[in-house]
Amino acid sequence: MFPFNFEWIWDISHLVFMGGLWYALGIIGTGMGYCIIKTISDTAQGKGAHHDEHH
Amino acid sequence: MKIDRRSFLAFGVGGAVGTAITPLPWKLMDDSSIWSQNWPWTPVPLDGAINYQPSVCTLCKGGCGINVRKIDDRPVKIEGLKANPINKGGICLLGLSGLQLLYGEDNRVKSPLKRVGKRGSGKFKKISWQQAITEMVEKLGAIRLKAQSHTLACISETELGTTASLIGRFMTAFGSKNYIRTPSFLDSLEAAILKTTGTSAAQVAFDFENSDYILSFGSGLLEGWGSPVRMFMANSALEDKKGTLAQAEPRLSNTAAKADKWLPVNPGTEADLAFSMCAVIIQKALYNTNFTAAATGLEGFKSFVTANYAPEKIAKSTGIKAEVITRIATSFAKAKNPVAVCGKGSGDTPGSLKESLAIVCLNALVGNINKKGGLWLTSEPDYIKWPEFINDDASTAGLQKNRIDSAQSGKYKDTRFLLNNFADAVLDDYEYPVNALMVYRANPMYTMPDSEKVKKAFEKIPFVMSFSSYMDETALYSDLILPDHVFLERYEDIPFASGYTKPYIGLARPVVDPLFDTMNTGDVIIQIAKRISNSIAGAFPWKDYETCLKETLGSMWAQLESQGFMTDQSYTPPSTVNFTFPDKIADAPAIEGDRGKYLLTLVPVDSIRINCGYIANPPFATKTVDDTVLFENDILVEINPATAKSLGLRDRKKAVLETPKGKASVRVFITDGIMPGVVGMPKGLGHFGYDSYIADKGVNVNALIGSLEDPETGLDAAWGIRAKLSPA
């Protein structure tokens, strides 16, 4: 799954497959990272202490 | 409360996240997979230097050369020995499984044992060799003191070779003629040869390698008959030269399957078929005039066979059409080097004299006796030349008595061994009781027909001892077991290979030090002999078995030791044979059982994958057995779809098989490869000795069949029994 695994080959199948995988993981990771960082900052600013409506 | 819960939650989540970012879970994951790759309960074989040691396999009478691969001192694989003329590197599955018979601790008798429980209960106590030999000496000594030397009997697989000869010599010195060899198809052929050529003690061999037409009457040429590997190679050679194999047999055995022509003959009529072919050959004047001119009695034979065995006449009883008989007989006679052969299945039943005579006559008509590709009369090996010894009075008196099995005297004076009479002789006290029995390399409790009777006979014998290396059925019923080394642990000369044409001596050699507290039977015999009486001791001048063997083999030793075998490949048999054709032949006895009550005929089925001799099938070999033969612990008997239909039996379902000898629970396997009305039952299953890898699997066919006395030879002429089969 990583280029340092010995069965890794720099061929089109690995690039497409693993490219797709890391791309998806990247989006998920970035998305979650963004949410958490934003939440930390929001919470520090004191947001959400009262019962806001968010739906 | 709220604070607690919240901090608990925070602690939990924080802890989980914290742990996940440390290397710990990843390390554990990695470690656990490495652990799964090295589970301590999965063995790791020890490494070492690969080396090979040639020897000879003695698991059957084939005499094949083997090459044992070892890692340092540990044998790990048995392979065929390329240089050996018999098997030329090939090997059968029993030979290949040989190491399981060496290493399988649960099968081996690991030290001398003395029975403590009831007979057959399997309760023994370990004793020392010193004690064991003393025990034997006392028992046998007491018999001699009572002037009952003749009441000692011995059952053995062979009478040839140094160990068997030592036992034979011991019996004679002790004063008993009751050395009984287990039966073989060669016994009956020997009788037929004696009758037609006047030659006694001839070994019958078949030159298959040079034959272009093999006509077999029920012989399981590819089922373990003769020297099995040699037979496989001969079949391939026949294939290569586009020769013909014709197989007369009611069942589509492997041999029949490989045959160019399968003649599904009614069981028990093989001899009729053979005589019928003789009739065709004579009628069409296809016989070898050179041979018949030198022979006598052709006219009488001619009128006998044409009167009784004309193809048209025989077609109905044999189930083979007259034109087929004629065609096969014609092509057989016209072949360059034809050979006819008998000996049912793997050849461990002698069969009737009629059948043996029929095939001997068939061979004689085509003039192939002692000719290339034909039937050969070779001589027994004669290298065992030991000094005469003087019997004392006790021995002399014992040797005056007739044999317990009625062989070698009276009606059956030309027959050497009649093990089939043994059980009756014991039970009926023919002339005298059997007070002691020694069993060497045999398992009569399992291999003799009519198991129930054999068991009763054994129960009646006051002292039974076995030399078995394995906890077989006979060993289980013994009072004393003095275990021999197994074939990979000892020296042994093998002076023949069953059915093989050329003189051959093989030397089995210890490829591994004895694993357990066992002793070479030769040594045991020498030690006992030395202690029973001075006169017996005098017959055994050797220090031990190995000395005896080396002396016996003399100048041959060096070559045997280096090469593993000796042979004379240039040997040809004497070209002149004084042959006399018989002019009448007694009918073989009818098989047991009332035709009205028992609608079917049960025939035992031999398979190369199940050893049915004195050694039980090792696990590897059993693993190859089809589920149409053995399923779970049930044996399957073969029947034709027509038989199944008429009896309302369903494939693989349970049924009850009954014969005049007993009853057994079986499953049925419905196949077109067997004649309607015939039930084929695999041999070699139904052990109650040995370990759980073979014990209690299936039923022993010997429990369901009996023996039949041939009127002329006294040999067992049974080939089956009447039977009935009903849904369970």
Added chain:
Amino acid sequence: MKDFHEKKYGMVIDLDKCTGCGSCMVACMSENNVPFKEDETKKRLSITWMKVYKFTNGKSFPETEVCYLPRPCMHCEGHGGHSPCVSVCPATATDYSTETGIVSQIYTRCFGCRYCMGACPYHARYFNWWDPVWPKGMEKQLSPNVSPRMRGIVEKCSFCYHRLQLAKEKAYSEGRREVRENEYQTSCTQGCPAGAITFGDLINPKHEVYKLKKDQNAFRLLERLGTNPKVYYISSREWVRRAGDNYLAHEKTGKKQNH
């Protein structure tokens, strides 16, 4: 770039000679430390890298004929190494070697998903449903050249690959680059008492298999599926050759796929 030493090891099995004796099966088991259980009668739970099939021409008595067919792993090449099993293994635990043509199986890599077994139409792959247990004393028979397998993984015939390694070591130690034909033979080939099995390099004109595979009666199992197996069979009987593949009722035996 293709190495000129490239080989395609394969087998030719003469069904006219095979007697169904089972030596090849045991030769294989004893060479490769194949485990065994007390009950091996449930054949679909019984590990037999080499298995002898028995089948008939379907005719009734006495026209019945029987054929025995030993079935090792076919070491399928597929198209360019795309063998049925190798292509599906998710963990790269089985591989097609373009150098030898051998389909390998890495026991310590396999995690037992059994996808390869489903992919193999020859049922040449076997799963270790149980921990291998040798009866008392019998583990002494185990050969160090082949590692015993643990429970939960798939195993199969390797064309006795360890024998090739040993032969290579020997050849190199003698200063040779090439392994001789007789130096690398599988255990079943060596053990077959009928001499029905021939093993060697299918693309080496000097090897016996090269000639035998061109026999007019030679065929392979399930060629039409495109598995491109490296085990050939020879039978003089038409019905046997026909049984080697699947045919529609009107099709003639031996009709080859277009590609």
Added chain:
Amino acid sequence: MDSALIPVGVKRCSFPKFMLLLGAAGAVLAWGVFAMLLIWIKGLNQTNMNDYYGFAIWIWADLAVIAIGGGAFFSGFLKYIVGKDELKNIINYAVLLGFICYSSALLILAIDIGQPLRGWFIFWHANVHSMLTEVAFCLTCYFIVLTIEYLPLVLENRKLDKIPFFHNLTHNMHETMAVFAATGAFLSFFHQGSLGGVAGVLFGRPFAFREGVLIWPWTFFLFTWSAAAFGPCFTILATKILEKVTGKTLVKFNVIDLLARISGWMMLTYMIAKIADTAYWAFVLAPSKGFDVGFFYTNNEFYGWWILILELVICGIVPALILVTKKGRASKTALTTAVVLAVIGVCLNRWVMVLQVMAVPVMSFDTWATYCPSWQEVATTILPVAYAVILIAISYRYLPIFPQEAELNPIAPEEALADEQESTEETADVAGAEPAAQT
């Protein structure tokens, strides 16, 4: 006693009654866990699988739960990408069902493999050419997505929501949900497809093998399509079951109607494609390998033509036709029949593509393989059902799964305040409460 955790404005059954339900499901769960432990400790010899049947009930269960769990990705796709906003009223439940289905699938996979401790080799030593690798990667990634989608729902619990961090996180995650949903749809497309590819690429198995595009056989697309088509039917079915159990209407009819209509059209188009595929396979592909299609459905004890008719007609075309008609959707009986048939149909398709594939002999001298699961296999397959009951029960009780519930089931204000008071209205039949049964 747990009133503080129950969402505002809705009514739940009494705590002891709830515990009784959990206890019953827990007992089944414990049975399944026992079987699971047996299998892990003693190995796969606890199953009735064999060397011919290496893929059996578990793989079928995996494929089936993922197919019916497809409602999650497809309704997410419809809501966030296509913009069918009404679906927000059922999406929470769809996500929950998806989460249950996918976690169950992963658990079953962990039981199914012979060396669970090495299961991660599928990632680490990935063979990118294997359909199963694609399945594992997409499945795991999508499971992460589903967890992300389920997480805000959990955090909306009355108590948790009071924690500012969680409250903010929920808010922020809702904001970015479209991104996750899009990723989820992308991943789902591939793993649903690659599950179809698992059988379709088996060129050694003419019953399963299909041609296709690039590396993907037609079954790849058929599986994605069928999951999208049939998945929402399971969402509807599970909603219906929950409504029956709680005795409340939880989702407005227009939402169900919309989902059913889309599902119906998807099913109809899928059936056309599936029939075309079957016809091509039966008349061209299989015969080219020497197989008469009749061979696959005859000469054995179980697999007959009935299975093809059942899958394609009774559980395929029939429910599709019901769902595309307005009348069909409007009739409660017809709608329920249609979704039940559809769920059976898709499960049957997965069955055929796993178990029949294994059963059909390929070598002419081979025989049909038969298989019947052991109790351990059955128990571990039922385990997810019990797990689903528990998770749905807990989620429904404590989380605002159904936004329309309060509106559809108004309660008196004093009742809402009576925290510890025993509820007398609810008549949930505990014994019959099996909302997520997939068979």
